Amino acid sequence: MVRNPQRRAALTDAAIEVLAHQGARGLTFRAVDARAALPTGTASNYFTNRDDLLAHVADRIFQRLAPDPAVTEPLMRSPRDRVLVAALMRDIADRVTRDRTGYLALLELRLEATRRPRLRASLTRTVRTDLDANIAFHLDADLPGDRATVTTLYFAMLGLIVEHLTLPDLLADTSLHETIDRIVTTIVPEH
Structure with a gap:
């Protein structure tokens, strides 16, 4: 090689x-x-x-979609509340929107993983590691909610992002950030 x-x-x-x-x-x-x-x-x-x-x-x-410390570090100086969680979720959505191609490729990989057991195993490990790291970050940062909160937030954001990238007109009556704020308010408890 x-x-x-x-x-x-x-x-x-x-x-x-x-x-x-x-x-x-x-x-x-x-x-x-x-x-x-x-x-x-x-x-x-x-x-x-x-x-x-x-x-x-x-x-x-996953490297391309990783958080930028220049964005997250200032955010993490904020109070540990829903407002901060919403800001972190908006950052995720903004990164995905900026690298639409990367996320669409990830969706294609997920589909391909349904047909390739080795890819499915590898992608499952990678996504599981990423989800566990997000849960640990959330808990270590003393953000409101528990493991179940982060997992529910993950799946809600995943669905929102898929819709935003594949059927953007579906959100025509509301902005992406407004929808994220609504998701966070619904899922994340007050601290």
């Missing part, structure tokens, strides 16, 4: 683009090479097979 981290990252980002725009069936090494504007055969020098490429794509999507 070739060891050029910048090229591997470029190929992985190209794979995310292909996955988001063409779906899992369109994700081929040839399509990744074309999207990255690299010679045919380049992707096969960096990834052993399609499963290896999908694993790298999953890791990269």
Whole structure:
């Protein structure tokens, strides 16, 4: 395997683009090479097979969607209440909106995981680790609510984000941030 981290990252980002725009069936090494504007055969020098490429794509999507400390650190100086939880949820929605392609690729990965047991196991571990980290963050930060609150909030936000990215006209009568505020008020107890 070739060891050029910048090229591997470029190929992985190209794979995310292909996955988001063409779906899992369109994700081929040839399509990744074309999207990255690299010679045919380049992707096969960096990834052993399609499963290896999908694993790298999953890791990269989570990196791209990770919180920015420059945003979260100032927020965490706020009182530990629903207002802060809503601000953190709006930040998640804003990051997903900015990297719509990355999140759509993640949705495609989730669908592909229904057909690929190894991918399903890997993606389940990754998402479980991420959810557990979010629960630990919430509890350690002394935000209102418990483990069940965070889990319920996770599933509500997941549904909202899917609707926002796939059927944006469904929220035409209200803003995304207003809907998030309503979700937080409904799910998160007062501190």
